[in-house]
Amino acid sequence: MLVTSKEMFRKAYEGGYAIGAFNVNNMEIIQGITEAAKETMSPLILQVSAGARKYAKHVYLMKLIEAAIEDTGLPICVHLDHGEDFEICKSCIDGGFTSVMIDGSKHSFKDNIRLTKQVVDYAHEKGVVVEGELGRLAGIEDAVNVSAEDSSYTDPGQVEEFVRSTGVDSLAIAIGTSHGAYKFKPGQKPQLRFDILEEVEKRLPGFPIVLHGASSVIPEYVAQINEFGGAMPNAIGVPEDMLRKAAHMAVCKINIDSDLRLAMTAGVRKHLAEHPDHFDPRQYLTPGRDNIRALVAHKMIHVLGCNGK
Numbered sequence: 001m002l003v004t005s006k007e008m009f010r011k012a013y014e015g016g017y018a019i020g021a022f023n024v025n026n027m028e029i030i031q032g033i034t035e036a037a038k039e040t041m042s043p044l045i046l047q048v049s050a051g052a053r054k055y056a057k058h059v060y061l062m063k064l065i066e067a068a069i070e071d072t073g074l075p076i077c078v079h080l081d082h083g084e085d086f087e088i089c090k091s092c093i094d095g096g097f098t099s100v101m102i103d104g105s106k107h108s109f110k111d112n113i114r115l116t117k118q119v120v121d122y123a124h125e126k127g128v129v130v131e132g133e134l135g136r137l138a139g140i141e142d143a144v145n146v147s148a149e150d151s152s153y154t155d156p157g158q159v160e161e162f163v164r165s166t167g168v169d170s171l172a173i174a175i176g177t178s179h180g181a182y183k184f185k186p187g188q189k190p191q192l193r194f195d196i197l198e199e200v201e202k203r204l205p206g207f208p209i210v211l212h213g214a215s216s217v218i219p220e221y222v223a224q225i226n227e228f229g230g231a232m233p234n235a236i237g238v239p240e241d242m243l244r245k246a247a248h249m250a251v252c253k254i255n256i257d258s259d260l261r262l263a264m265t266a267g268v269r270k271h272l273a274e275h276p277d278h279f280d281p282r283q284y285l286t287p288g289r290d291n292i293r294a295l296v297a298h299k300m301i302h303v304l305g306c307n308g309k
Ligand code: G3H
Pocket: 023, 049, 050, 051, 052, 081, 082, 140, 141, 142, 143, 179, 180, 257, 258
């Protein structure tokens, strides 16, 4: 069944855990993630970026997710990741998604409110939920590459007015995470502004918060990529204990994409390096998909705490 994240977030908030929102781009990724969710009996959000829709086409991803629902029997929320304007949100709502993000964080506070409210009005009419964003993450977001200087933490003083005047169902905040595989400089101690999260939590009691850029950039996969022909020196992510801490707090949705990419790439690279004669994609995509299943099960049980929920 296709579901929204409404009930998932309510239970996650009360239970002190978080739901994983995993980015999907093809069949193997969708299968690896949904097999893990079934295995661990976890609630699940699959999210699709503008880039994913461009790569695979909306209809293919939607049909693959519907196939996964039929195959596993899981309730799944299908979410647009980083919608940048009203049109893409509308297109995803009309195309069957149950949740959209309108990322107005690059606009002024006033324009962000105006744009977000426009999306909320359209979405709610159709029973679709909306995630908004306040504050800017550093790193690569689809078309926009936000430099560290242009990024800024969420101002807790703005969150009540934003939520009240837009009607959003959840809010993404910037507390020091960033997109991609290079989140902290080598030698720099990874740090997140939990004081900001606490302040937001105080001002919005019971309201679900979203953490983007939350891959831990699993060192084992980075090492495997580097061992088998890759070159990703200094790839660093968010330590798992920080993610566990956030999941215990108001954070109800934790976004993970880079870790999936690393897991898939590590599996493919190792296989091809060890079997230079193989040329059947099924041979090398199988270990990629297996890695994704193992990674997602690990996240659900040991980081998000959403297994069995
Ligand atoms: O926030 C970015 C996500 O990792 C999606 O990345 O835009 O390359 O599909 P993408």
